[in-house]
Amino acid sequence: MKALVIGCGRVGSSIALQLDREGWEVTAVDEKEEALTRLGDHWNGGFVLGHGMDIEVLREAGIEDADAVVVATDGDNTNIVIGQVAQQRFDNQCVVVRLLDPARAEFYRQRGLRTVCPTSVAIEVLLDSVRACEVRPAEATAN
Amino acid sequence: MYILIAGGGKVGANFARTLLHDGRHEVTLIEQRRDRYERLEQELEHHVLLGDATEIHILERAGIARPPDVVAALTGDDEDNLVISQLSREKYGVPKVIARVNDPRNQAHFDLLGISPTVSATRGLMALIEHEVPEHDLVHLLELRKENLEIVEVVIDEAAPAAGRRVESLDLPEGSRLISIMRNGHAEIAVGATELHPGDQVLAILQPGKEDELRRVLLKA
16 A cells, blocks of 8 residues: 655654555655655655645555545645645545644645645643543632 | 736735726735735735735635635746636636636646646746847747637748748648738738738737648748
8 A cells, every 4th residue: 555645844754754654655745845754764665856736746655546535834835735636636535634724624625635724723632631630729828 | 897916026016006096906915024015015005914815714804605706826836826716616606717827838837737827937037038138039928828829929020931922822821820021120910911021020910730841931941
């Protein structure tokens, strides 16, 4: 199974490393060369230097026969465009896109893009943590 | 008309200025950089709004839900222009959306996602530069994407098969026509009896796929 991870920052690099451990053949794409260091000294997957909006970069990274594409650059709009290109131009059936803005994530989810919104997830987790606190009424310590 | 403009750089700001000067339109310009916004606000006052035009709440504050008659996505980022166009058209039903393409290599993304019409200053400039550089045998002067037509210029040289022949005797590809001949600084409309001479600059209109055929008839044996 081949996976393409576009955007190799904190999130992308962790996904690339984990998929690699799980036996996927992974290629990471990032426009900065430093991103490669996030993958560690023993990275034996692929790495393509370039921008994910560039069709040639996507081809070089093997988008045409990738089984899964994870789009996680630091720009929501960049991710939206790359995700749609992967889905509609290269007909990839498994495209997952990270979007920080819940509103755009919802709109593009309705349009058939598989979006994941860490902001919404964080809000839920934080709310649950607050609800889980055992709040005791303030005791009258002064007495 | 209500016209919403995203991006207050040179293109967006001048477009807003022209429309406001016209006096017949209601205009809102969205700019996300504070320094630019402040400068524009002094000039265009309440017609400028500070914010990221790819954020839905900013678009809504600018009245996207009315919706505007026209949205012009003119920022310096192609991905932003694409998202603004998709939101405008598909979420709010804006009847006319015009998108700027900064990098001509991104044109394919706009086409793929059905964003049309698009305008590209870079592409237009490239055509003008090619026009001045003699190395190009066929220069694209104007692309009419919606009409699926383009206007090109070719220069007839000594060895060209068309040199010395009348327009009516040329076997021009279907879907193409010669418009005019420029010779010694004078332009004339090309008619059937017009004879082509070496050195003539010929303007032609054609469907984009017919370039090679046109080249063969006019330029190469």
